[in-house]
Amino acid sequence: MKPLALFGGTFDPVHLGHLSVAWEASELLDAEVRLMPANVPPHRNAPAASPAQRVAMLTAALQGQDRLTLDTRELRREGPSYTIDTLRELRAELGERPLVLLLGADAFAGLPSWQSWRELFEHAHIGVLSRPGIDAAWSVDLALEILPRRVTDAALLHELPAGKMIELAVTPLEISATRIRELLAEGRDPRYLLPCGLFDDPAVLDPYRNATL
Numbered sequence: 001m002k003p004l005a006l007f008g009g010t011f012d013p014v015h016l017g018h019l020s021v022a023w024e025a026s027e028l029l030d031a032e033v034r035l036m037p038a039n040v041p042p043h044r045n046a047p048a049a050s051p052a053q054r055v056a057m058l059t060a061a062l063q064g065q066d067r068l069t070l071d072t073r074e075l076r077r078e079g080p081s082y083t084i085d086t087l088r089e090l091r092a093e094l095g096e097r098p099l100v101l102l103l104g105a106d107a108f109a110g111l112p113s114w115q116s117w118r119e120l121f122e123h124a125h126i127g128v129l130s131r132p133g134i135d136a137a138w139s140v141d142l143a144l145e146i147l148p149r150r151v152t153d154a155a156l157l158h159e160l161p162a163g164k165m166i167e168l169a170v171t172p173l174e175i176s177a178t179r180i181r182e183l184l185a186e187g188r189d190p191r192y193l194l195p196c197g198l199f200d201d202p203a204v205l206d207p208y209r210n211a212t213l
């Protein structure tokens with residue numbers, strides 16, 4: 001069965017790195033991919049843009065195609081947006097349909113600090129997206145949990161609802177939201193690091209202009 005893949009993030013703002021790796025993951029996994037903004041990202045400072053502003057940017061970014069869609073379920077939940085809560089909810093909705101949680105290599109390296117992280121595999125597979133500049137070294141905890149779960153054939157993820165891990169070698173794009181926020185705060189214009197839909201409304205990037213970082 002075709003998997004549903006979830007790509008969670010702060011998206012403060014969404015950039016071409018996010019879109020490109022999500023698009024390639026959808027091709028490599030033959031999966032529907034949903035971008036899912038976190039309301040209160042658990043392990044970082046509050047985003048500069050509000051949930052409504054981040055949704056407006058994501059909506060603009062996703063125009064003109066239907067392979068990548070938006071899932072706003074975490075924005076309806078108060079408190080830290082723990083991924084385990086989202087996966088429990090989705091698993092109850094999906095029955096046996098395969099679910100893949102997509103994580104950049106940096107987020108994946110920090111997985112053992114996530115809420116109930118081992119339980120994530122009861123509800124989903126994990127797809128790890130390569131990211132430039134991120135060392136592939138895993139902590140012992142992570143390696144012990146992951147190595148028995150690792151597969152290289154994406155077709156296996158269509159046959160089981162959850163429990164496997166796959167590494168997805170995507171085109172390296174050294175773009176981060178941090179760098180984009182820095183450029184905008186300096187009064188610069190990171191036009192070609194961002195999806196062109198974000199320039200339809202000049203006010204959409206205001207949360208980052210003249211900001212104190």
Ligand SMILES: Nc1ncnc2c1ncn2[C@@H]1O[C@H](COP(=O)(O)OP(=O)(O)OP(=O)(O)O)[C@@H](O)[C@H]1O
Binds near residue numbers: 104129
């Ligand atoms: N260029 C990229 N290549 C691969 N994965 C990425 C890239 N940018 C972001 N990701 C992944 O996208 C997910 C959401 O990331 P997030 O919204 O925090 O973006 P970010 O660019 O890492 O932001 P920030 O610089 O604010 O931390 C994470 O799993 C992250 O690892």
Ligand SMILES: O=C(O)c1ccc[n+]([C@@H]2O[C@H](COP(=O)([O-])O)[C@@H](O)[C@H]2O)c1
Binds near residue numbers: 007009038081084115
């Ligand atoms: O569940 C957790 O404990 C947890 C801890 C850190 C990050 N996450 C999720 O990981 C995704 C990427 O987070 P971030 O901070 O890199 O944007 C986003 O969906 C977060 O909600 C989840």
